[in-house]
Amino acid sequence: MNAHATRSTLLLVDDEPHSLTAMRMALEDEFEILTANGADEALQALEKEWVHAIFCDQRMPGRSGVEFLTEVRDRWPETVRVIITGYTDASAMMAAINDAGIHQFLTKPWHPDQLMIAARNAVRLFQLARENERLVLEMRYLANTAKTRLERRRKALQEGAGFEAISRAPASPMNLTVDHARRYASFDLSVLIHGETGTGKARLARAMHLGSLHSDKPFYTFNLAGVPSDLAAIHLFGAKRGVLPGGVYKVGLMQKADRGTLYLTGIEHAPVDIQLALLRVLTEGTFTPVGGQEMLDTNVRLLTGTSADLAALVAAGRFLPDLFHALSVGQVSVPPLRQxxxxxxxxxxxxxxxxxxxxxxxxxxxxxxxxxxxxxxxxxxxxxxxxxxxxxxxxxxxxxxxxxxxxxxxxxxxxxxxxxxxxxxxxxxxxxxxxxxxxxxxxxxxxxxxxxxxxxxxxxxxxxxxxxxxxxxxxxxxxxxxxxxxxxxxxxxxx
Known part of the structure; x- marks a missing residue:
């Protein structure tokens, strides 16, 4: 491989041959050098070669250095532009910076070491700009890829564990149940899922979570059947230090499932104090940990499941009517397997x-x-x-x-x-x-x-x-x- 193949390329533009020769001699040991005696010849070189930086004299016949570099900025914006001038007019310098995006001014007469340092800095700036562009593109790609993967994963999750995972025949009675559940899923409402034991109410609740606005948040389940009132309160609402042995603080499901979904099955077994606390969660969005006094906020979506006739329990005085109405804003019935x-x-x-x-x-x-x-x-x-x-x-x-x-x-x-x-x-x-x-x-x-x-x-x-x-x-x-x-x-x- 050619040893010069990896060296950066500089384009030197000046209408005076001795100036071009002097610049070439100062830079050719470290860089590939292209020369042009005017703007037109320089443009031809740029169309054929990949140039990292341009060193251009300001005063040239025809177009000036600033005019030439202004066109370069439009056509090859990544190329670093350095202008050499014998004049130090501040207004002219500002115009050059604004119009041509000049990186650096070199004044005549320049010193070879000064020219070499300017060339190295220009090439380094070019490399940094290219690296930054690569990183930006890479970050965009990674961000898009991560987003695509997340969306793909979420879609697969919703399809794999959501409504599509509820197997049923084309004429199944379950189709109406799934249709109702799918409609309720996209609304932030409490839904009561009714069905015999073992009919798949929990799976339907999870499918509703995955089809809801809370799908990227946690989903928790808790069965109230057979759980004493004090233990149920600790699981649901947590407990302050000093309530439990060891002085630990217990985080309840209402806090864990905040902005997510909590599915409570066996809701017909909830004691009266738990019913009152759940009613407060639904109506006020607040709860109190066991042993505490302060009110904590929660934005949990509550889904409940039951195999009992809650309306009959309300009539019998065993279930709070306000809680029943709050839980059953939406109702879904899961048919038994014999149907x-x-x-x-x-x-x-x-x-x-x-x-x-x-x-x-x-x-x-x-x-x-x-x-x-x-x-x-x-x-x-x-x-x-x-x-x-x-x-x-x-x-x-x-x-x-x-x-x-x-x-x-x-x-x-x-x-x-x-x-x-x-x-x-x-x-x-x-x-x-x-x-x-x-x-x-x-x-x-x-x-x-x-x-x-x-x-x-x-x-x-x-x-x-x-x-x-x-x-x-x-x-x-x-x-x-x-x-x-x-x-x-x-x-x-x-x-």
């Missing part, structure tokens, strides 16, 4: 994928018969019960596809195709109908459950039930029970 049968296959598959990944056991899905049983069970424990059942199936699974034989017996004994009935046998015992009809219902369920557990091996099922294969086949034909896999009786495996 979302079209969602069960989707939910089961979703949770199976999550559990499979969490436990490191790769599984692909469910057999049609397994889904048939899952979809026709009423799930009194809702999503929690479904997740528990899928977990048990995963534990005992031997194949990548989970079959009906892995399902718990009380679910297998449910009656497919009749969503109105509960999955347990008890309703059969108290329902209307003749003894023969009710016995047939029980017998049908027992047959299906036993066959499912034995993977429709009729020999084994018959043996467990104390029937012959012929007797079992007759009962199956009588009740219209068929192997969901479509296998015929001649394909049945023998013991």
């Amino acid at each position: 979302r049968r079209c969602d069960i296959a989707i939910l089961a598959q979703q949770h199976l994928a999550e559990l499979s990944l969490a436990h490191g056991k790769p599984l692909r899905g469910f057999t049609p018969a397994a889904l048939d049983f899952l979809e026709n069970y009423d799930w009194p424990g809702n999503l929690r019960e479904l997740i528990g059942e899928v977990t048990r199936m995963l534990v005992f699974a031997q194949d990548e596809i989970l079959g009906a034989e892995l399902i718990s017996r009380h679910i297998l004994q449910s009656l497919p195709g009749n969503p109105a009935r509960d999955g347990a046998l008890d309703p059969v015992l108290v329902t209307d109908g003749s003894l023969k009809e009710r016995v047939e219902q029980m017998e049908t369920r027992i047959l299906r459950e036993t066959l499912a557990r034995h993977r429709w091996n009729k020999s084994r099922a018959a043996g467990e039930l104390g029937l012959s294969r012929v007797g079992l086949r007759a009962k199956l034909e009588r009740y219209g029970i068929m192997d969901p896999s479509g296998r015929g009786d001649d394909e049945d495996e023998e013991d």
Whole structure:
């Protein structure tokens, strides 16, 4: 590589040849030198070469040094401009600084050391300007990149854990619930989420937080069920020093969740003193830590969840009517899983994928018969019960596809195709109908459950039930029970 390739380039402009020669001799040991005997020749050089600094005489035929450097400033603003003059008129200097952006004046006669120092300073200024420009561009890029990443992350978070993460079928009753929750989310209102235990109220509350103006602030949850009043007050409102052992100061959720969202589930269990304190938070935006006297401000958004009929509790005098009205400015009802049968296959598959990944056991899905049983069970424990059942199936699974034989017996004994009935046998015992009809219902369920557990091996099922294969086949034909896999009786495996 050429040793001069990394050296800075200077353009010397003067109409006197001996002046150009003298400047070249003073600077050429350290810099690459270009020369021009006037403004026109200098412009041609600038169009061809990358120049770091220009040393130009002021008095030249045609255009003066200031006129030439003014054009340079417009076309090549990064090039440092130094003018050499034999005159020291202050007004002329100011005009040159304003018009041409002159970095430095050198007066004639100049000394070689003076010229070298000026050249080094000019080049250094050029390098600093370029470095500053690079840093500015880099900071802009990093800022834009960070902003883009933050927006992308926030969007992914909202989509991953927000409303889009609430799995449901196109015709699901849950769609109306999500639509209402999405509308309430963007308004800074208190919302009461009502639904049976295990229906996913907390997930809906988190989705509302992520879809709100508080999405970049904290989200906290607290369950009031079974928590004594004094302990609930400490958790919610904090405690001054001296209240708790060790003399520590406890920061409550109202302070932690300031400008964020606090989701309180089991609100029907809140004692009266907690209800009064919550009412103050909602109406005045203030609270008092346990053991304190001062009022602290909070701008928390309060979402509450309940599985009880709060209006009935108000009527019974067990819940403050003012708090009920303050909490239920917006109301969202989450349907139980028995009303979302079209969602069960989707939910089961979703949770199976999550559990499979969490436990490191790769599984692909469910057999049609397994889904048939899952979809026709009423799930009194809702999503929690479904997740528990899928977990048990995963534990005992031997194949990548989970079959009906892995399902718990009380679910297998449910009656497919009749969503109105509960999955347990008890309703059969108290329902209307003749003894023969009710016995047939029980017998049908027992047959299906036993066959499912034995993977429709009729020999084994018959043996467990104390029937012959012929007797079992007759009962199956009588009740219209068929192997969901479509296998015929001649394909049945023998013991």
